[in-house]
Amino acid sequence: MLEDELTVQTRYHNDIAIIDLIGDVTTFAEEKINTAYQEATNQGATIVLLNFRQNDYINSAGIAILIGIVTEVNQHNQTLAFSGLSQHFQKIFRMVGLAQYARIYQDEEEALRQLGNATTA
């Protein structure tokens, strides 16, 4: 039996919840990602950073999960950001219009630097 590949881990940096997505983001990822987001929100995170791994794959079902997160983030007045996306998936996010709903950073370091400046400004 082939195994589900995605691992989701959450870390915190001040008000920022960093949700590491390790593996393919497909229909199988829905429960894990939504649970991680809910827990981060319950912990009081005002900024949610989804940290992808460069070589991982995201399909339209995965994008649908992220759209759901956008909807929730808007309802909770949070900020959503993505880091670690490959150039290919940054392109796809722009193509489908998802890029306008989240800040996109090349890596976690850049994201924390920029988002950290935003929280202290």
Next chain:
Amino acid sequence: MKAPMQTEHIELSFPSDLLYESIARDVVNTFAHALGFEAERVADITTAVGEAYTNATEHGNMLNSTLRIDIQCTYVDHCLTIEVRDQGAQQFTGDRRVFSMQEKVAGMGSTRGMGLLLMELLADETHISTDANGGNCLQMAWYRKPSPLQQAS
């Protein structure tokens, strides 16, 4: 140095189960890379095939794992054509209401349904048809620009 491939054909067949989707992608990814497509084009091809496989499994074969997904990849005259076929438990009708991203984010419609859009955006050509056995066939094509050396030969 090995000569680039000129004409190639591979065929794959899988149970209609989403757990095999990554294997289908990996094979096509390797094949497209071996044909000499640039990295970004290989990524386009890989993602589109993943969407086609998922579409065939979820909609064409309605997640019935006793059915099959067949993939044919043909490279001729610098063009890679990929056909993804299901067994037509549900026929593609072309009637689809695709909500805009704005509508999806506002919760006004399903967040799903972007698979066909992605395939159309990533492939040079797409075409959907019904085969003689009633199965859906999704065909996509990518043109690989020949190098100046290949053009001169």
